Amino acid sequence: MALLEDLKWRYATKKYDPTKKVNQEDVDKIVEAARLAPTSSGLQQFRVLVVSNQEIKEKLSSKVLNPEVMLDCSHVLVFAAWDKYTTERIDAIYNRTTDERDLPRGRFDSYTDKIKGIYLNQTAEENFIHTARQSYIGFAMAIAQAAELKVDATPAEGFDNTLVDATLDLAKKGLKSVTLLYLGYRDTEGDWLANMKKVRNTTDEFVIEYK
Numbered sequence: 001m002a003l004l005e006d007l008k009w010r011y012a013t014k015k016y017d018p019t020k021k022v023n024q025e026d027v028d029k030i031v032e033a034a035r036l037a038p039t040s041s042g043l044q045q046f047r048v049l050v051v052s053n054q055e056i057k058e059k060l061s062s063k064v065l066n067p068e069v070m071l072d073c074s075h076v077l078v079f080a081a082w083d084k085y086t087t088e089r090i091d092a093i094y095n096r097t098t099d100e101r102d103l104p105r106g107r108f109d110s111y112t113d114k115i116k117g118i119y120l121n122q123t124a125e126e127n128f129i130h131t132a133r134q135s136y137i138g139f140a141m142a143i144a145q146a147a148e149l150k151v152d153a154t155p156a157e158g159f160d161n162t163l164v165d166a167t168l169d170l171a172k173k174g175l176k177s178v179t180l181l182y183l184g185y186r187d188t189e190g191d192w193l194a195n196m197k198k199v200r201n202t203t204d205e206f207v208i209e210y211k
Contacts, residue, residue: 065158
């Protein structure tokens with residue numbers, strides 16, 4: 001029940017205390033939770049960029065909803081997905097997998113040939129739709145880990161992807177931004193949402209069972 005209690009505790013913080021910073025150990029744990037997330041075919045099609053530099057945050061905040069949240073938070077995690085699938089990317093993951101497991105390279109060729117046949121025949125846009133979905137799995141894991149550590153977190157999609165991608169030079173990394181996660185500690189006196197009841201659909205409405 002601990003995780004459920006942690007999730008009941010958390011909310012999308014609207015006001016951060018700029019004097020309180022998340023220590024590196026906790027940031028590392030939150031990012032590690034994202035790294036350990038499951039992904040389609042085990043390809044880990046996304047990366048997490050950790051931004052604590054205030055000048056970069058100021059630049060990015062010029063085109064986000066609620067810029068003060070970005071400016072006052074301790075860290076901004078940028079979840080960025082592969083811009084497309086390539087033979088090299090798929091092979092690199094499976095070569096690492098076989099090497100780590102002391103298996104011969106090529107052990108999974110029948111499977112990788114199959115997924116290459118799917119992804120490499122799609123457009124870059126279709127590829128990105130799929131890789132971006134994988135990033136949300138890690139995104140959720142990071143939010144849950146932050147809650148366990150009692151680190152406040154605010155998911156954000158209201159930002160200028162073009163600005164983020166250019167500022168962080170993501171094109172050269174073969175990545176495109178998907179979501180942001182602000183980390184820090186709530187300023188309860190300044191946050192209108194801090195003391196409000198968490199509202200969700202009832203279980204009866206949310207769950208549809210087929211018995």
